[in-house]
Amino acid sequence: MTTPTRFRPAPVIDETARLLIEHYVFPETAEQLTDLLQRRLAEGAYDVDSAEELGRLVTEDLQSVNGDRHLRLKYHAAPVPPEQGAATLTAMRRDFDISLGGAPRVELLDGGVAVVELAPALFPLEWAAEPLSAALTLASRARALIVDLRANQGGDPDTVAFVCSYLLDERTHLNTMHWRDGERREQSWSLPHVPGARFGGSKPLYVLSSGITFSGAEELTYNLQQLGRAVVVGERTGGGAHPREGWTVHPHLEATIPLGRPVNPVSGTNWEGTGVQPDIPCAAADSLDRAHELALARLAG
Structure with missing residues (x-):
């Protein structure tokens, strides 16, 4: 034996x-x-x-x-x-x-509020550009938008910039990556042009977060929050930058x-170890209803 x-x-x-x-x-x-x-x-x-x-x-x-x-x-x-x-x-x-290219849900709620779920990851842009463009273009006509990142565990920084480009009006500095050698730095910007239609930078935007939201999904959340573009609703994220x-x-x-180590141009830091703190804290399970209420109230106002 x-x-x-x-x-x-x-x-x-x-x-x-x-x-x-x-x-x-x-x-x-x-x-x-x-x-x-x-x-x-x-x-x-x-x-x-x-x-x-x-x-x-x-x-x-x-x-x-x-x-x-x-x-x-x-x-x-x-x-x-x-x-x-x-x-x-x-x-x-x-x-x-098995996730429709990372955009498994696009839905129109009451009052003209759209929901786009991005999960389980922000996949490499060469894979994901087409399905993400389709989902975001479809939602572009909504009066308000909720981006659901509660089940998103990260992904490609280029894909983060791609999604941000649909939610802003102008080319915008999003992040600067500081690499190990201390000398090489790489800036990330939103795109000047996108395939399809933008939701744009003026209509109400909400991002749903949870303790599962991690890495690249946190960058997307943090970028939009620091720019004052989105209201984050839900739980503190995982804290991996x-x-x-x-x-x-x-x-x-x-x-x-x-x-590498990312540095946000607005905050001068990142979410490593702390996570992204929501603007409206609530249980992740309740965050969609809460964001929908906030959107309807803002549209009514």
Whole structure:
């Protein structure tokens, strides 16, 4: 009878530590985390029998220093493709195909108030431009608009800018990304032109949020709130601002490591760790009704 091979955590920890040193947006924190992982490995804390358990333990340790929720050793039940970022794209494509391209709901409520739900993610723009343009163009004639991000867990910054472009009148500075080297910066702006029709920058706009709303969906929420364009209704969001990349470190484990730090041109900061605070706090389950009431009252006024 063949004895099962025991799971070996050391190669996974070594590779994760190397990636942290090379890529994490905060180099000093990367050194602290590397020391922590190696110490925990030496202590036997990672002597476990499965990749799933190792992923859970390492993720807890990675997030223990500065609470960065994008910093993870993510377990995948199916084998992870070896190419950088492939695991995330594979999962996103599956979700894209079953969610009408990330716009699963467009509805007209009483009083000419439209609802556009964007979920479960803001997919890469080369995939999502057509379905998002269709949904937002359809809603453009509404008297007021509610954008439902309660089940949206993030996505592509270019897609964030694309959606913002339908909700503003003019080309607008949305964000500046500060990358790890401290010198390279990249600005994000809304688009001067969009396919289809804009809802525009003057009619009432509400964004629904929840504790699940995360990452790119938080950027969309935060951008519109800081510009004074939208009223955010619901719960405080998850608090993950740093864009990340994924590397396969084991057939079932992906190290996800943030590479940059966004800075909003209005607030001079971002939502990392704090989440986006709603303008009208309420339970996420009640936020659609609350936003509809607010929209009707504003239109009546």
